Amino acid sequence: MIAAFILIVGFVGILIFFLSTLGHGKPSESTNQVAKNSGKSSQSQSKSTTKSEKSSDKKDASLPNSKTTDWDMVLVNREHPKDEMNPELTQIGNIQVDSRIAKSAEAFLAAAQAINPAEHFISGYRSVAYQTSLYNQYVEQEMAADPSLDRSAAEAKVQTYSQPAGMSEHQTGLAIDLSDVDSLNESTTAKQVAEIAPNYGFVLRFTADGTPSTGVGYEDWHFRYVGVENAKYMTAHHLTLEQYLKLLK
Ligand SMILES: [Zn+2]
Numbered sequence: 001m002i003a004a005f006i007l008i009v010g011f012v013g014i015l016i017f018f019l020s021t022l023g024h025g026k027p028s029e030s031t032n033q034v035a036k037n038s039g040k041s042s043q044s045q046s047k048s049t050t051k052s053e054k055s056s057d058k059k060d061a062s063l064p065n066s067k068t069t070d071w072d073m074v075l076v077n078r079e080h081p082k083d084e085m086n087p088e089l090t091q092i093g094n095i096q097v098d099s100r101i102a103k104s105a106e107a108f109l110a111a112a113q114a115i116n117p118a119e120h121f122i123s124g125y126r127s128v129a130y131q132t133s134l135y136n137q138y139v140e141q142e143m144a145a146d147p148s149l150d151r152s153a154a155e156a157k158v159q160t161y162s163q164p165a166g167m168s169e170h171q172t173g174l175a176i177d178l179s180d181v182d183s184l185n186e187s188t189t190a191k192q193v194a195e196i197a198p199n200y201g202f203v204l205r206f207t208a209d210g211t212p213s214t215g216v217g218y219e220d221w222h223f224r225y226v227g228v229e230n231a232k233y234m235t236a237h238h239l240t241l242e243q244y245l246k247l248l249k
Helices: 003-057 101-117 127-146 151-158 192-199 228-236 241-247
Strands: 089-092 097-100 120-123 174-178 201-204 222-225
Touching: 089 101, 097 120, 101 120, 101 174, 101 192, 101 201, 101 222, 127 151, 127 241, 192 201, 192 228, 201 228, 228 241
Parallel strands: none
Antiparallel strands: 089 097, 120 174, 174 222, 201 222
């Protein structure tokens, strides 16, 4: 009888000990995990804070996940000349553009015309061959207007409003000239049109602020398609395409 009692007490004791080990084991393990996890997350938090602090002056969390190799991010300027690109073209009114932006360009024109019915396309896609003749024609005009200019001086003057062959982004099919007047005159509604441009994926390519970056003077008529997300970010942060591309991978 006594022996049986001792046995039972012993068994219960062992059982209680076993259960308590189980019970204690689990919580302490998970507590450790929580501690480990919180250590990890606070570490990664502090890392990301440092990262964003470093570049916060140039980009923020809303930077689009675009790449410099995206088709609508192509860069053509005097430092980045390109041979004939031969994009697939679509005729819209009096101009041709890269087929991929035809709908956006038409919608942009319609919205611009709602601001001023005189808004119209002046130019779209221009081949390198056509740009060559256009550029030479401008140089001739400048030399005729001011006989004291030699060819290089005339070219320097022309380059403030037109680019040499292979260096104009009109050859991409992603640039349009849009104004309520002739392209080389100042438009009265240009500012309003530039404000709505990002809604259709366009940016005013040559702003007055951007001249040191682009090397091109203010052009209130020249718009470049970069896609809605990029256009909104670039406009909000006052970035030229050259500056924006430096922020992307
Ligand atoms: Zn243009």
